[in-house]
Amino acid sequence: MLSVSGVDVAYGRARALSGVDLEVPAGSLVCVMGRNGVGKTTLLRTIMGALRPTAGRISFDGRDVTRVPTHRRVRAGMAYVPQGHVSFPRLTVRENLQVTLEAARRRDAAAVGEALDVFPALRGLLRRPAGFLSGGQRQQLAIARALLTRPRLLLLDEPTEGVQPSVIDEIEAAVARLHREVGLTVLLVEQYLDFAVRLADGFVVLEAGEVVHAGTADDLRDEEVRRMLAV
Numbered sequence: 001m002l003s004v005s006g007v008d009v010a011y012g013r014a015r016a017l018s019g020v021d022l023e024v025p026a027g028s029l030v031c032v033m034g035r036n037g038v039g040k041t042t043l044l045r046t047i048m049g050a051l052r053p054t055a056g057r058i059s060f061d062g063r064d065v066t067r068v069p070t071h072r073r074v075r076a077g078m079a080y081v082p083q084g085h086v087s088f089p090r091l092t093v094r095e096n097l098q099v100t101l102e103a104a105r106r107r108d109a110a111a112v113g114e115a116l117d118v119f120p121a122l123r124g125l126l127r128r129p130a131g132f133l134s135g136g137q138r139q140q141l142a143i144a145r146a147l148l149t150r151p152r153l154l155l156l157d158e159p160t161e162g163v164q165p166s167v168i169d170e171i172e173a174a175v176a177r178l179h180r181e182v183g184l185t186v187l188l189v190e191q192y193l194d195f196a197v198r199l200a201d202g203f204v205v206l207e208a209g210e211v212v213h214a215g216t217a218d219d220l221r222d223e224e225v226r227r228m229l230a231v
């Protein structure tokens, strides 16, 4: 479904990605791993079209989207949940969902109900301002907002960051449901190895902007891979 080949990205003269290849087959969940600052977020932003590669090609559903603007990638079926807390803090949960739907120019009231079915805990919080949610609740809201455009490929940047352990399980269950039951294809950036091992079909490890290892979920249990990820 998504294919990245030979992608280079630079911030000014600083090279952030070099010759990155990545395949995300339809229906799979692929995890991008690596220590801080190796280029994981840069890769997701490039796939969404927020950064333009200086070399290489990105294709989605067999179409070259390397030069396609972000909003058209969203319309084609991609969605992105950035790292951190990205909802409007003064708006309520309900308003955050409505604003997102309007920004996407969708008149698809059913989409809100379906997103809330994925995160039932949000139903009891619809009138709470997003700024008063816990880290885990905000992450759930961020993913719920991304679902409103009915994506086929979901890019998730470290959904467990800043989330307490009890809620990590809830987020893991929701991502698993989106993947296995809703059939979403997922590209996940995650440093929390156990979370990745339980969810991923395949993974790549980045080091200094290059893919240094790629494999299946079973390889993630390897000592060598664990060493690559150790801080």
Ligand SMILES: Nc1ncnc2c1ncn2[C@@H]1O[C@H](COP(=O)(O)OP(=O)(O)OP(=O)(O)O)[C@@H](O)[C@H]1O
Residues within 6 Å of the ligand: 011, 014, 016, 034, 035, 036, 037, 038, 039, 040, 041, 042, 043
């Ligand atoms: N806007 C920017 N301008 C200049 N350099 C940047 C910018 N964003 C990131 N970088 C640099 O690019 C490299 C890759 O950063 P990136 O955020 O993609 O890494 P990461 O693997 O996602 O890290 P983290 O896990 O900490 O989020 C780092 O050296 C970073 O300092």
